Structures are given as C-alpha cells and as structure tokens.
Amino acid sequence: MSTQHPPPPGSDRLRQRIRAEIAAHGPIPFARFMERALYEPGLGYYTGPRTKIGKEGDFYTSLDVHPVFGRLIGAQVVEMSRALPEGPFTVVEMGAGKGLLAFDILRAVRDTAPALFARLRYAIVDISPDLMARQQRLLAEFSGCITWHSGLEELAPVRGVLLSNELVDSLPHHQVVMTAGGLREVFVAVAGERFVERLAPPSSPELAQTFEKRNLTLPEGYRTEINLAARRWMRLAAERLDAGYVLTIDYGYPATTLYRSDRRTGSFLCYHRHMVSEDPYARVGEQDMTAHVDFSALADAGMAAGLTLDGFTDQAHFLVGLGISTWMQQVLDRDGGDPENSDEFRSMRRLMDPLGMGKAFKVLVQRRGVPPQPLSGLQFRAFDVSDLTLPESPPESPP
Numbered sequence: 118m119s120t121q122h123p124p125p126p127g128s129d130r131l132r133q134r135i136r137a138e139i140a141a142h143g144p145i146p147f148a149r150f151m152e153r154a155l156y157e158p159g160l161g162y163y164t165g166p167r168t169k170i171g172k173e174g175d176f177y178t179s180l181d182v183h184p185v186f187g188r189l190i191g192a193q194v195v196e197m198s199r200a201l202p203e204g205p206f207t208v209v210e211m212g213a214g215k216g217l218l219a220f221d222i223l224r225a226v227r228d229t230a231p232a233l234f235a236r237l238r239y240a241i242v243d244i245s246p247d248l249m250a251r252q253q254r255l256l257a258e259f260s261g262c263i264t265w266h267s268g269l270e271e272l273a274p275v276r277g278v279l280l281s282n283e284l285v286d287s288l289p290h291h292q293v294v295m296t297a298g299g300l301r302e303v304f305v306a307v308a309g310e311r312f313v314e315r316l317a318p319p320s321s322p323e324l325a326q327t328f329e330k331r332n333l334t335l336p337e338g339y340r341t342e343i344n345l346a347a348r349r350w351m352r353l354a355a356e357r358l359d360a361g362y363v364l365t366i367d368y369g370y371p372a373t374t375l376y377r378s379d380r381r382t383g384s385f386l387c388y389h390r391h392m393v394s395e396d397p398y399a400r401v402g403e404q405d406m407t408a409h410v411d412f413s414a415l416a417d418a419g420m421a422a423g424l425t426l427d428g429f430t431d432q433a434h435f436l437v438g439l440g441i442s443t444w445m446q447q448v449l450d451r452d453g454g455d456p457e458n459s460d461e462f463r464s465m466r467r468l469m470d471p472l473g474m475g476k477a478f479k480v481l482v483q484r485r486g487v488p489p490q491p492l493s494g495l496q497f498r499a500f501d502v503s504d505l506t507l508p509e510s511p512p513e514s515p516p
C-alpha cells in the first residue's frame with residue numbers, strides 16, 4: 118500500500134523553502150523574504166495561480182473602478198505621441214495585472230487616433246506567468262500589436278511611453294528601524310516553526326543614505342520601508358527609453374513627507390480578501406504586501422539615468438486635466454442627474470476621492486529626447502517638481 122502523502126499546499130512549500138534559505142545562510146533581509154513571498158516561481162503571491170485583483174481577489178486597483186481611468190491614460194499617451202516623429206511608437210506597460218489598462222488604452226487609441234493605432238506596438242512586461250495568461254485571454258482582439266516579456270532587459274530601445282500603475286509599491290522593500298545605536302535593518306530569522314524578526318546593521322549603505330542625503334532625522338523607535346528595487350527598476354526603465362516618456366502611477370509621497378518624523382510606523386500593509394493586516398508572516402504567498410512609494414527616490418534615479426522631470430501631481434488633478442469632468446457629466450445626465458441613482462457616476466467619483474484614490478495616488482512624468490510640451494494631465498498640478506527633488510538637483514536641461 119502506498120504511504121505517499123499529498124504535497125503540502127503552496128504556502129507550506131513556500132514557507133519551507135524560505136526556512137531552508139535561512140537555515141543555510143542565516144537571517145535574510147526583509148526585502149528577500151518579501152521577494153520570495155510575492156515572486157517565488159510558481160509559489161509566490163503574484164507568480165502562483167491565486168486570483169489576486171478585483172472582487173474575487175484581494176484588492177482593487179483604479180482599473181477595476183471604472184474604465185474611464187484607462188481611457189484617459191490612453192488620451193495622455195496619444196498626446197505624448199505628438200512629441201515624437203512619425204514611425205513605430207511603443208507603449209510599454211510594466212506590471213499589467215489583469216490587462217485592463219492595456220485594454221482601455223488600446224481601445225482609446227483605436228477609437229480616437231487610428232493613424233497612431235496603425236503604428237502602435239504595445240509591450241507588456243510582467244513577472245507573473247499566471248497574470249500574463251489572463252492578459253492574453255483578455256487582449257486577444259489586440260494580439261496583433263502586443264508582445265509579452267518577462268523583464269525590461271528583453272526590450273529593444275523604446276521610442277514611446279513606459280508606463281505603470283501600482284507596480285512600484287509591490288516591489289520588494291527593505292525595512293529599517295532607528296535605534297539608540299543608529300539605523301538597523303529588519304532581518305527575518307526562524308524560531309521553531311515561526312518566522313521572527315531580528316535587527317542588525319544595514320545590508321547596504323544606500324539604506325542610511327536615503328535619510329542622510331535629505332537631512333532627515335528619524336526619532337528612536339521609528340520604523341519604515343525603503344524600496345531599493347524601485348530605484349533599480351527606474352534606472353532600467355530609463356535606460357530602455359530612447360525617446361519619449363516614463364509615466365508612473367502609484368500611491369506614495371515625496372521623501373520629506375513619506376519619512377516625516379511623525380510617520381513612525383511606516384506604511385507597510387498586507388491585503389488578503391479585501392482585509393488589511395500588518396503581519397507579513399501570516400498567509401505567506403497568499404497575501405499581497407505593499408508600502409507607499411518614495412517618489413523622490415524615483416525622480417532621483419531617473420535624473421541620474423538622464424531623464425528630465427516633467428511633472429508630479431495627484432490622480433484627481435491628473436484626471437481632471439485629461440477631461441474626466443466631461444465624462445462624468447455625460448453619465449450623470451444620462452442617469453437623470455442624481456448621483457445617488459448612478460452607480461457609474463459614483464465609481465468615477467471614487468477615482469477622484471480626495472480622501473482616497475484621488476489624493477493618495479500620484480502621477481510622475483519624466484521624459485528623454487523629446488522637447489518640453491504641455492501635457493493635459495499635468496495642467497493642474499498638486500505639487501511643484503521641487504517638492505520631489507533635492508535642493509542640489511540639477512535644473513531642467515534642454516532636450
């Protein structure tokens with residue numbers, strides 16, 4: 118008789134693998150733990166088969182709220198294309214989730230700018246084979262102009278737009294704590310069957326430099342996140358861009374706000390079935406983990422790689438600049454004028470909510486090799502670009 122047991126569920130196998138790494142090499146930086154929990158091939162939260170985004174998943178993004186979000190980004194892409202000469206124009210979407218943004222952008226370009234659509238290439242870069250398969254099903258009607266890639270390294274130099282929505286917050290970040298003895302990093306160790314945290318000197322000098330370069334003093338006991346992977350990603354994206362724009366949408370702040378002394382516990386959160394927790398060691402591989410984005414670090418990384426900072430605003434101002442009010446008025450008129458009788462109007466309003474998505478989400482626009490031109494999405498700015506940069510940052514150089 119067979120004595121074989123079924124293999125342990127995915128999350129058990131993932132925990133075993135992480136424990137084995139710690140047993141072999143000692144405690145690992147939190148960033149390494151997060152990398153394996155989210156992206157371990159076949160077993161991580163994003164790389165496994167779990168339904169992640171939307172009602173049946175763990176969290177919503179703006180794409181789930183209303184397609185006007187993607188349609189307006191499509192309009193922004195059409196406007197950006199005018200800064201580039203005729204010829205192939207490529208949109209690279211990094212971290213495409215279910216493929217909804219690609220779908221809405223492609224529809225917007227096809228419907229409003231057929232000549233651009235005829236020369237448009239759409240490249241999706243995603244780390245998740247599961248989400249890639251979902252994207253391919255949704256985007257079947259556009260398959261003639263889309264290519265899929267597992268890394269930015271696979272792309273030829275891009276003339277066009279590199280864009281992302283809620284990619285950066287999900288890249289693995291380091292966690293640090295200020296102690297009486299100076300800055301310490303959070304490492305993950307094992308005690309019995311459990312993951313436990315240990316503080317030790319930082320694994321990279323870049324961690325302390327994040328605060329030193331902006332003269333930020335953290336009080337004792339302060340705990341926060343630092344996303345070095347986001348800076349590497351921005352460098353790589355900038356290097357891929359031959360001419361055009363980088364458009365980054367995510368929740369976050371300039372460094373001086375993100376690391377303000379009263380934000381003592383950082384912004385780390387986990388999402389599981391639309392419930393929020395702060396425990397990364399529960400449901401390993403079955404919950405998303407995120408932290409707010411340091412947009413100053415993205416701006417710095419882009420400038421160091423030769424990008425010009427074009428603008429920084431919040432989602433509400435961005436969408437108003439692109440004309441969401443007209444769309445909302447049309448829907449309201451169609452539904453009789455009372456917002457309470459229009460689910461669709463209320464969904465659109467959610468994208469603009471000053472206590473939610475409208476203010477929490479920010480939009481960063483950088484460019485290379487194209488002349489400055491007014492962009493509708495940046496006409497109403499919630500911030501000045503100097504809010505992001507260091508005093509010693511170089512002034513905008515002519516293209």
Ligand SMILES: C[S@@+](CC[C@H](N)C(=O)[O-])C[C@H]1O[C@@H](n2cnc3c(N)ncnc32)[C@H](O)[C@@H]1O
Binds near residue numbers: 178212268282287
């Ligand atoms: C939070 S989801 C956002 C999805 C979608 N943009 C949206 O707003 O609905 C993050 C996406 O980024 C992808 N991703 C995470 N890390 C990545 C990486 N290093 N390279 C490419 N894609 C990545 C995930 O697979 C997922 O599709």
